[in-house]
Amino acid sequence: MTQPRYADIVLELEPGERRPLLTYGVPAELADRIRLYQAVWVPLRDEVRLGVVASLHEEAPAFAVRPVVGVVEPEFVLTPEQWALAEWLVEETLCTLWEAVALFLPPRLAQRVEVLLRPTGAVPTGRLSPVQRRLLDLLAQRGPLTLEQAQRALGRSLTTALERAVSTGLIERLPIVRPIQRVVSEQFLRPRLDSDPPTDAAQGRAYEIIRRWYEEHDGALLPRRFLHRLGLSPATVQMLVQRGLVEVVELPRGGLPTVQGGPDRPLTLTPEQQQAWEAIRSMFDQDPPRPLLLHGVTGSGKTELYLRAIGECLRRGRQAIVLVPEIALATQVVQRVAARFPGRTVLVHSGLRESERSAVWEAIHQGQAAVVVGPRSALFVPLRSIGLIVIDEEHEAAYKQQEPPPRYHARAVAQRLAELHRAVLLLGSATPDVTTAYAAATSQLAVARLRQRVGPLVVGERGEVARARLQLPRVEVVDMRLEHQLGHAGLFSRALHEAIAAALQRGQQVLLLINRRGSATLVQCRSCGHVEVCPLCDVPLVYHADRRQLICHRCDLRRLPSTTCPTCGRPALSYYGAGTQRVEREVQQRFPQARVLRWDRDVVQRGNDPRSLLQRVLRREVDVIVGTQMVAKGLDFPAVTTVGIVHADTGIYLPDYRAAERTFQLLTQVAGRAGRHLPGGLVVIQTYTPEHYAIRAASRQDYDAFYQEELAFRQRHGYPPFRRLVRLVVRHRDELAGRLASEEMAERLREKARELSARDVEVLGPTPAFVSRIRGLYQWQLLVRGADGPRVVAAIPVHGGWIVDVDPVSLL
Structure with missing residues (x-):
């Protein structure tokens, strides 16, 4: 097989093209290591930058190319499904390819990079300065060093000497990723089911208990801290580990949800729940499965059906993602998933420390976790065999990413990801998004309904155990x-x-x-009508009595309330709302x-x-x-x-x-x-x-x-789900300049629509945004409505302060 000579690399560049690719040469020593969709280091101007291989080929470009510096260590390669999802995000949200690809990279990878200085071994062709000679001797003696280490060793800034040594090829910059700090982990036990049971009686009993736990809990692992609770000797279990009959799995404790009490056991289903469960379970046998909306009133037992779906997914040897709108507001769902599937479940979210996030990501990458719970970012973790995606409270606006781009909706991403993996997509809500309900009504989704609340278990007059019926309030x-x-x-x-x-x-x-x-949402003068507003955002300041401050909920500006009106000077300020x-x-x-x-x-x-x-x-x-x-x-x-x-x-x-x-x-x-x-x-x-x-x-x-x-x-008014929307917002310090820029953009969009013969599109605006000024910047917005709207916007380079939001969840 011919070794590739060139690589097209996607990396972060100045705003411009949505698919910015640069071509680099593949050095011979890296030819057998570089793979498609792999993270690599490449030179850009006088820096070494992170990039991802978009293609490998033999076609020589018509210009000189620089070589790839090296591969990221430890190696990371996007899966074909992840790359396909990134490509889809570019088309769907009009982001750049780098913005989409960066979602899948290990957390804070670029921030964990150290650049080492290493001699190339090249023979100097000119005269070296004394500082350059000392630097080369130091690197030869001690090996690669960071710039800071070399500066401390030589007591010099080295700026000029280093740049000359690099430009003449005597020293190269070698980026490396700092290893993550070791974090506290928790141990779980997994039985090796393909092994013969031990002949020793004590070991045989311990093995049987661990195996039975595994089978009775849908493949959940036994927490090692439960050994005494089950009457197991740690020494006996350690013998099973040493003999290879039981495997120890370690997961970072920071990524493990807090679980109160023992494991969560399956609950008895009501007839209505059982009917819904049969509909959900049948989806696992379809190829490809249809997405399913679980539409159940509050308190109808949707979470129990999520858990059963996860168990079914694990029994089939596949992995599951459970999305919640915000981790802080989904404590109980998270706890139940973790309690039902200990040793298989990890939690990902931005609140983890950097070392914990990296350790959790690595555990997922190594296949140690099969169930990932988190907010919308959990869709981009490195699971390789996704069989189920659950979106709890699918109607929540928190599933829409706003800043930074790409501005995706987790529901749409989950649907595409499920298609790529041929996985079951389960959407749950008591109040589904209107667009989701419309998709169900037009047979784009299957539906299972729960119309009754699930009450507690009670003993009937004849001694039978049944669910009490609870009415809606x-x-x-x-x-x-x-x-x-x-x-x-x-x-x-x-x-x-x-x-x-x-x-x-x-x-x-x-x-x-x-x-x-706050305490009062409007502070107004009874005499002249003056309203206290934020000078940077033009929205009313809110009075907080506990802090005795007026606060802007947009930019967090704070100041003490006045005793007199700043306009008329009278002591007539009142607090309303x-x-x-x-x-x-x-x-x-x-x-x-x-x-x-x-x-x-x-x-x-x-x-x-x-x-x-x-x-x-x-x-x-x-x-x-x-x-x-x-x-x-x-x-x-x-x-x-x-x-x-x-x-x-x-x-x-x-x-x-x-x-x-x-x-x-x-x-x-x-x-x-x-x-x-x-x-x-x-x-x-x-x-x-x-x-x-x-x-x-x-x-x-x-x-x-x-x-x-x-x-x-x-x-009647042409809003989703009947017509698509694209919202464009420009921010500018000068109000007139912002208005002119938005008017120019509106005309460009209309011209492009005519050029493309786009029939279903209209450009509305420009108008001042609902919040016309934020943090001192004036906001003007355009609304492009119609099925052809995204295609028209995609055909125009949009940068220079513009925000593009395809399918916005709010126009405010």
């Missing part, structure tokens, strides 16, 4: 316009006040939702004996781990939870029977085509926290627009009614 809608007309102007209506009091009297917990942080802090204070004033927990992003950013907040609730150290949408996402509060939505109208009239959908999803999800384990759940929705279809449908928890109304609205 009763919902009461309060028209706050009428409340105010009757003289009740407080934050809480009479109905909500009575509901809170009754729940506290019964010793149960209450959850109050207000989807705004309500946030979590004001609701917290109101609860404390009305119910002084109640223990109140505020749960919002401000609290979490101060170092309060969401897991510790959840444990406080589960230990019944809290009576009333006051939170934002963070508490509405998949959390299970067993003692919460009453939910109050303080202001249901927040966000419903924002200028975004998904405003009604987000409102419906939030109200339905938070209502689903009530009465999940105890009967008599009650939800009180306070609203100024009870007639809005999103609030009407949420009050009845009627997804189908909402879907029909929303779909009709989308079709």
Whole structure:
């Protein structure tokens, strides 16, 4: 076989082409090591840069080429499926090939690089300076050194001497990847099923217990720390390890979710769950399998079906990915997966330390983990035989990547990844995204429905064990316009006040939702009407009473509140609106004996781990939870029977085509926290627009009614799923320059559409963005609507401060 002489390398270059490739020569000593899609080091100007091999060939270019410096050690090669997914991302999101390929590289690879100086062995052709001679002698004696090590050894800066030595070929720069720091790991035991059982009685008993554990837990591994719990002698088990009958698997402890108690055992399914499970299991026998939407009301037992699907996947010798919107908000799902499949499950997310992230990635790369749980970035881990992808709460906007590019949606990436691996894709939600529901309605997805909640196991009159039926909570809608007309102007209506009091009297917990942080969302002068706004973002500042500060929730600008109006000078500033802090204070004033927990992003950013907040609730150290949408996402509060939505109208009239959908999803999800384990759940929705279809449908928890109304609205106005959208945003320090740039771009897009004979496309705008200024930059936006929109935008080079978002989840 002929050895390749040239390699086309993709690497990070200045903004321009979406597929920037540079051609390099393949040195003879590397010809048998360099492979397609491999990470390599290449020279670029006077630096050594990281790149990935896009192609290998014999065709000599019409220009001189520089040689590849070396391969990344330890070697890393993208799989064909990963490369195909990267190519798809380029077409789908209009990112560069490097931006797509970089998603698959080991974490912080470029930041872990050290450059060593190494003599080439070339004979000097000219006279060497004394410093150059000393540097060459040092490297000859001590071997390759970093620049800092050489500087310390010689006591010189070496800048000029080194550059001359490199330019004349006497010294070369050799990049290496620093090995990851050793992290604390946990050991698990896997039986070798192809081995004959030991003849020694004690060893035979120990082997049988480990083997039985493995088979009864769908291939889960026995944590070594469980040996005493099972009555096993560590010394006996060590003999099994030494004889090769039991294998020790080590996983980084930082990537292991905290598991409370023992292993999670499969639960008895209700008839409805069993029917859904049969539909899911049948997908594993299809080739290729159809994606399946598991549409189940809150508390209907979707997680148990996820776990069974993972077990089925592992039994077939394949690997699984479980996506959650945000790790901090999905503690219970993560714990159940880890408890059901110990020794097979790892957690990946940005909150891990660098050494832990690298160790977890390496464990996945080495095939030591078969189940990966994490946010959207988990789709890019180096699993080689994916058989299942689960997306929990598939409707969540957190699945859309915003910064940095590529701006992909995890749902679309997961679908493409499942196609490449011929894997099962399982989407779960109580309130599916309208586009997902439409795909199911048009037979693009299979559907399994769970319409009933799963109650606890109870013993019937005849001694039989069965599931108690739990009804969805009763919902009461309060028209706050009428409340105010009757003289009740407080934050809480009479109905909500009575509901809170009754729940506290019964010793149960209450959850109050207000989807705004702070104490007052508007600070305004009663005399002249002046509103306190951020000077960099042109959005109202929010008053936080606990910090006594006005804070911009866009750029985090902070300042002390004024005592007088900065415009008219009168002491007439008033604080309007309500946030979590004001609701917290109101609860404390009305119910002084109640223990109140505020749960919002401000609290979490101060170092309060969401897991510790959840444990406080589960230990019944809290009576009333006051939170934002963070508490509405998949959390299970067993003692919460009453939910109050303080202001249901927040966000419903924002200028975004998904405003009604987000409102419906939030109200339905938070209502689903009530009465999940105890009967008599009650939800009180306070609203100024009870007639809005999103609030009407949420009050009845009627997804189908909402879907029909929303779909009709989308079709009338040409929004997804009927037409695609591309949003382009430009930011500029000068408002006029930003406007002119956006007008020029709009005209270029219209001209390109005519040139391409694109029929289904229209360019809307330019207009100022909803937030017209952020961090001192003015924002102008364009909206390209229609099936041909992405094709038209792709045909125009877009850079110089432009943000391109294909299929945006928000227009705000």
